[in-house]
Amino acid sequence: MSTYVFDQAWQKELDRLGALESLYDRASRQHLASLGVGDGWRCLEVGAGAGGIARWLADRVGETGQVLATDLDTRFLDAHGRTNLDVLTHNIVADPLEEASFDLVHARAVLVHLPERDKVLPKLVTVLRPGGWLLVEDIDFGGATGPMMTKYLDGPPAAAQAFARVGRAIEAVHRAAGADPSLGSHLAADLRTAGLSNVDAEVHAPLARGGPQTFLRGTVEALAQRLVATGPATTEDIEYILRFCDAPESAYLPPLMVSAWGQRPGA
Numbered sequence: 001m002s003t004y005v006f007d008q009a010w011q012k013e014l015d016r017l018g019a020l021e022s023l024y025d026r027a028s029r030q031h032l033a034s035l036g037v038g039d040g041w042r043c044l045e046v047g048a049g050a051g052g053i054a055r056w057l058a059d060r061v062g063e064t065g066q067v068l069a070t071d072l073d074t075r076f077l078d079a080h081g082r083t084n085l086d087v088l089t090h091n092i093v094a095d096p097l098e099e100a101s102f103d104l105v106h107a108r109a110v111l112v113h114l115p116e117r118d119k120v121l122p123k124l125v126t127v128l129r130p131g132g133w134l135l136v137e138d139i140d141f142g143g144a145t146g147p148m149m150t151k152y153l154d155g156p157p158a159a160a161q162a163f164a165r166v167g168r169a170i171e172a173v174h175r176a177a178g179a180d181p182s183l184g185s186h187l188a189a190d191l192r193t194a195g196l197s198n199v200d201a202e203v204h205a206p207l208a209r210g211g212p213q214t215f216l217r218g219t220v221e222a223l224a225q226r227l228v229a230t231g232p233a234t235t236e237d238i239e240y241i242l243r244f245c246d247a248p249e250s251a252y253l254p255p256l257m258v259s260a261w262g263q264r265p266g267a
């Protein structure tokens with residue numbers, strides 16, 4: 001059974017995934033390009049969401065390459081006619097994958113949600129061919145990072161206070177579901193522990209703007225009832241933050257995205 005905190009039947013999930021891509025795709029593509037992804041590579045995109053990175057990878061590896069995009073829920077995954085992009089309904093925790101078969105494995109904002117992440121990371125390593133690259137990108141908004149994010153908020157003082165309370169509630173809801181809101185902060189260490197070589201990492205923090213498609217709106221709307229039930233935020237805080245999200249002049253720091261990469265030894 002999945003403990004994924006977001007209800008995938010929710011009609012606005014696609015908008016939320018699209019907002020995530022708008023914030024983080026640019027840096028993800030740069031990291032993937034730096035690792036050398038190119039013609040003929042065989043790539044695995046785990047928890048591919050709305051598929052932006054999977055389609056970019058398919059274009060990058062060309063006709064001689066292949067991309068396998070997996071997700072628990074493949075409703076939003078459309079290859080848009082690409083013959084080198086396969087879509088698979090797959091639970092990364094429980095379902096098998098062919099070992100030593102990929103040149104690149106990428107997972108963004110997926111492991112954070114998995115209570116079994118300590119078992120999934122070694123599994124991602126075993127599906128790499130020797131010399132293949134693992135790029136795991138995951139968020140950090142937990143612990144001391146949460147209050148730090150509030151410093152970057154562009155809005156009235158009341159917005160900063162509501163943002164802090166809603167942030168703590170989002171963290172509580174995630175922890176209650178077995179997620180690790182601080183995963184990004186120890187991701188590089190986790191990759192080293194998993195036996196990868198040439199491990200390195202970078203933290204990316206784009207300032208997010210207000211507007212109807214903004215990432216925070218999707219998260220707060222999707223979790224609203226649980227935020228009030230679990231955390232320190234009130235219904236008024238939720239309503240305030242949703243209005244803040246809609247204002248184009250608003251700006252806030254979304255979760256830090258940590259990109260950590262390493263290579264399977266033995267090429």
Ligand SMILES: C[S@@+](CC[C@H](N)C(=O)[O-])C[C@H]1O[C@@H](n2cnc3c(N)ncnc32)[C@H](O)[C@@H]1O
Nearest residue numbers: 004047048049071072073091092093108109110
């Ligand atoms: C926050 S979204 C990130 C989507 C995409 N990786 C991105 O960064 O744009 C998390 C994705 O992981 C998927 N997911 C959650 N648990 C999963 C599991 N056990 N196996 C495969 N996918 C899973 C969800 O369905 C969702 O599409």
